[in-house]
Amino acid sequence: MIKNKILLDWIEEINNLCEPKDIIIWDGSQALFDRVSEDQVKTGKAIRLNPKKRPNSLLYRSHPSDVARIEKRTFISTSSRDTAGPTNNWINSEELKPIMLNLYKGSMKGRTMYVIPFSMGPIGLDMSRLGVEITDSAYVALNMQIMTRTGSKVIDLINQGQDFVKCLHSVGYPLENGMEDPAWPCAPIDEKYISHFPEENMIWSYGSGYGGNALLGKKCLALRIASSMAMKQGWLAEHMLILKLTDPSNQVRYITGAFPSACGKTNLAMINPSIKGWKAETVGDDIAWMHLKEDGRLYAINPEAGFFGVASGTSEKSNPNAIKTVSKNTIFTNVALTDDGDVWWKDLTDEEPDHLIDWHGNDWYKGDLMRPDHPNARFTSPLTNCPTLAENFEEPVPISAILFGGRRPTTIPLVHQSFNFKHGIFLGSIMGSEITAATIDENIGKIRRDPFAMLPFIGYNIKDYINHWASFIDKTKEDLLPKIFYVNWFRKDESGFLWPGFGDNARVLKWILERTENKDNFQETPIGYVPNLKAFDLDALDISKNNLKELTKVDRDVWLDEVKSIEKYFMDLYGDSLPILLKDELNQLKVRLNS
Numbered sequence: 001m002i003k004n005k006i007l008l009d010w011i012e013e014i015n016n017l018c019e020p021k022d023i024i025i026w027d028g029s030q031a032l033f034d035r036v037s038e039d040q041v042k043t044g045k046a047i048r049l050n051p052k053k054r055p056n057s058l059l060y061r062s063h064p065s066d067v068a069r070i071e072k073r074t075f076i077s078t079s080s081r082d083t084a085g086p087t088n089n090w091i092n093s094e095e096l097k098p099i100m101l102n103l104y105k106g107s108m109k110g111r112t113m114y115v116i117p118f119s120m121g122p123i124g125l126d127m128s129r130l131g132v133e134i135t136d137s138a139y140v141a142l143n144m145q146i147m148t149r150t151g152s153k154v155i156d157l158i159n160q161g162q163d164f165v166k167c168l169h170s171v172g173y174p175l176e177n178g179m180e181d182p183a184w185p186c187a188p189i190d191e192k193y194i195s196h197f198p199e200e201n202m203i204w205s206y207g208s209g210y211g212g213n214a215l216l217g218k219k220c221l222a223l224r225i226a227s228s229m230a231m232k233q234g235w236l237a238e239h240m241l242i243l244k245l246t247d248p249s250n251q252v253r254y255i256t257g258a259f260p261s262a263c264g265k266t267n268l269a270m271i272n273p274s275i276k277g278w279k280a281e282t283v284g285d286d287i288a289w290m291h292l293k294e295d296g297r298l299y300a301i302n303p304e305a306g307f308f309g310v311a312s313g314t315s316e317k318s319n320p321n322a323i324k325t326v327s328k329n330t331i332f333t334n335v336a337l338t339d340d341g342d343v344w345w346k347d348l349t350d351e352e353p354d355h356l357i358d359w360h361g362n363d364w365y366k367g368d369l370m371r372p373d374h375p376n377a378r379f380t381s382p383l384t385n386c387p388t389l390a391e392n393f394e395e396p397v398p399i400s401a402i403l404f405g406g407r408r409p410t411t412i413p414l415v416h417q418s419f420n421f422k423h424g425i426f427l428g429s430i431m432g433s434e435i436t437a438a439t440i441d442e443n444i445g446k447i448r449r450d451p452f453a454m455l456p457f458i459g460y461n462i463k464d465y466i467n468h469w470a471s472f473i474d475k476t477k478e479d480l481l482p483k484i485f486y487v488n489w490f491r492k493d494e495s496g497f498l499w500p501g502f503g504d505n506a507r508v509l510k511w512i513l514e515r516t517e518n519k520d521n522f523q524e525t526p527i528g529y530v531p532n533l534k535a536f537d538l539d540a541l542d543i544s545k546n547n548l549k550e551l552t553k554v555d556r557d558v559w560l561d562e563v564k565s566i567e568k569y570f571m572d573l574y575g576d577s578l579p580i581l582l583k584d585e586l587n588q589l590k591v592r593l594n595s
C-alpha cells in the first residue's frame with residue numbers, strides 16, 4: 001500500500017489532470033501481468049502467439065508512424081540552454097510545462113491509468129535508483145514489468161522515504177464518449193514530446209507508445225536523467241553492454257562496450273566465443289551504471305531486468321543465445337506473424353516462409369519486395385531467459401576494459417587501443433557510426449558522430465560530460481582504470497564485411513584482455529596500438545590474408561582526412577568551449593600522423 005505523501009499527492013494530481021476512467025497500482029505480480037495481457041488480447045490490441053511454439057508471448061503492431069525513438073521530439077528542458085548544451089533539443093522548462101499540461105489535460109479519458117513503481121538496478125542496492133511511471137498504456141505496463149523490477153517491494157522503499165523519479169507518460173489519445181480505440185493509439189508527430197527535466201529529476205512523455213519514448217525507465221531515466229545525476233554525484237551512466245569473460249586459465253574479467261543503437265551490443269553481450277576454452281556470460285546488453293569503489297576500480301551494474309532487443313538479423317547462426325532468450329515470456333513488436341501463430345523476421349531463417357502476416361497486419365507472400373517486419377522490430381524478454389546470464393548478474397562487477405565502436409565501413413581498424421585513459425576519452429569523443437533504424441531519421445546509412453554512443457542520451461552539456469569523464473583520472477590511479485579500446489566489426493569492401501564478426505569477435509576480446517596485462521602482442525601506430533597479427537588468435541579462422549591486412553592497416557592519408565573531419569566536427573559542436581583534453585589529444589594525433 002502506498003503511504004508516501006509525495007507519491008500519493010502526485011497520483012492525485014495526475015488523476016485530476018489526465019482524467020482516466022480507473023487506476024491500477026502495478027504490484028509486479030504474474031497474476032496482474034496475465035490479467036492485463038488477456039485483456040489486451042480480448043480487445044484486439046495484442047495477439048497471443050501459439051503457446052506450443054512461443055509460450056506466454058504476445059505480438060504487438062505499432063502505428064506505422066510510431067516505430068522508434070524520435071530524436072527531434074526529444075527535449076532536455078531546463079532553465080538555461082547552456083545546461084542542455086549543443087547536442088540536445090532544449091526548451092525552457094517554464095515555456096514547455098504549460099504546453100504539455102494542456103496536452104495532458106483529459107488525455108487519459110476512457111483509459112486505465114497504471115501507476116508503476118520500479119527500481120533501476122537490484123531493489124535496495126545503493127547504486128540503484130527508483131522511479132514511478134504513470135502511464136495510460138497497458139503495453140508500457142507489460143513491458144516495464146519485464147524491463148525493470150516493479151511492484152510492492154519498491155513501494156516499501158518509497159514509503160521509507162527513498163527518492164524516486166516522477167515519470168509521466170500518456171499515449172495522447174483520449175477516448176471521448178463512445179470513440180473507438182485503435183490498436184495502437186498515439187498522437188501526431190508534432191504533438192509528441194519526450195521531455196526531461198533534469199533540474200527536478202522528472203520525465204514527461206506524450207504521444208508515443210514506442211520503446212525508448214515510452215518505457216521511461218530505460219533511455220529517459222537510466223541514461224538521460226541518470227547521466228545528469230551521475231555528473232553531480234561522481235559516477236557514470238552509459239549506453240554500454242556488460243560482459244563477463246572467463247579465459248582458459250579460469251581468470252574472470254569484465255568488460256563494457258558502448259556502441260550506438262543497432263550496432264551490436266546485444267550480440268556481443270550474448271556472444272558464443274568461437275575460440276577454444278573461452279567462456280562468455282551476459283551481465284547487461286544496453287546500459288551500464290559505473291561507480292568507483294574504495295579499491296579504486298570502476299564497478300558496473302546493469303540497471304535493467306530485461307532485453308529490449310533488435311529482432312532483425314537475430315538468428316540461430318548470428319545469436320543462438322538470443323534465439324533461446326526469446327523462446328517464451330516475450331513481447332514482440334512489429335515482427336511478422338507466421339501461419340502457425342509464431343513470429344518471423346528478416347534473417348531468422350535462411351529460407352523465407354511462403355506466407356506471413358506482415359507488421360501492418362496484411363498478407364505477405366514469399367518474394368514480396370516489401371519486407372514483412374520493421375527493421376527496428378524488437379523483442380522484450382526477461383534477463384533470466386538468457387542461457388548465458390551470469391549467476392552474479394545482480395552484483396557490481398569490476399571493469400577491466402571499455403570498448404567503443406560503431407559502424408564505420410572505412411578508416412577505423414578492427415581494433416585499436418588508446419595510449420592511456422585520456423586518449424581513450426578522445427576516442428570516445430570522435431566515435432562515429434552509420435545511422436540505423438533505431439531512430440526515425442531520413443539519413444539512415446549516413447555516418448554521424450555519436451560520442452560514447454551517447455549523442456541522443458547525454459542529459460546535459462556535452463562539454464561537461466567530457467570533463468566529467470576526465471575527472472576520473474584524478475579520482476584514482478591510471479593503472480586501476482579500465483583500458484580503453486575502439487573496435488569496428490563493420491569494415492567493408494565491394495564484397496561486404498571484411499570481418500566475420502559475431503562469435504569471432506571473441507578473438508578481438510582475447511587480444512584486448514591480453515593488452516590489459518601488457519602482453520607484447522601489438523604494433524604501435526599514430527592512432528594507438530593495433531594487433532600484431534603474429535600474436536592474434538587466427539586459429540581455424542576463415543579469412544583472407546588481404547582482409548586481415550586491411551583490417552589492421554592505419555593509412556596516414558586517410559587519417560589526415562579524418563583529422564580534418566574531426567577538427568570541423570569539434571569546431572561545429574564545441575566552438576570556443578572545446579574541452580582542453582580534446583584539444584590536446586587532437587594536436588598530439590596530428591603530430592604523430594605528421595612525424
Ligand code: GTP
Pocket residue numbers: 259260261262263264265266267268285286308309310312313314318438489490497500501502505
Ligand atoms: P540497440 O538495442 O538499438 O541499442 O542495439 P544493439 O547495439 O544492442 O545492437 P544489436 O546487437 O541488436 O545488433 C544490431 C544489428 O547488428 C543486428 O542486425 C546484428 O545482426 C548486427 N550485428 C551485431 N554484431 C555484428 C557483427 O559482429 N558483425 C556484423 N556484420 N553485424 C553484427
Ligand code: SPV
Pocket residue numbers: 068069210211212213218219260261262286308438439
Ligand atoms: C536504442 O535505440 O538504443 C534502444 C532501443 O536500445 S530504445 O529503447 O527504443 O531506445
Ligand code: MN
Pocket residue numbers: 239260261262286
Ligand atoms: Mn540501446
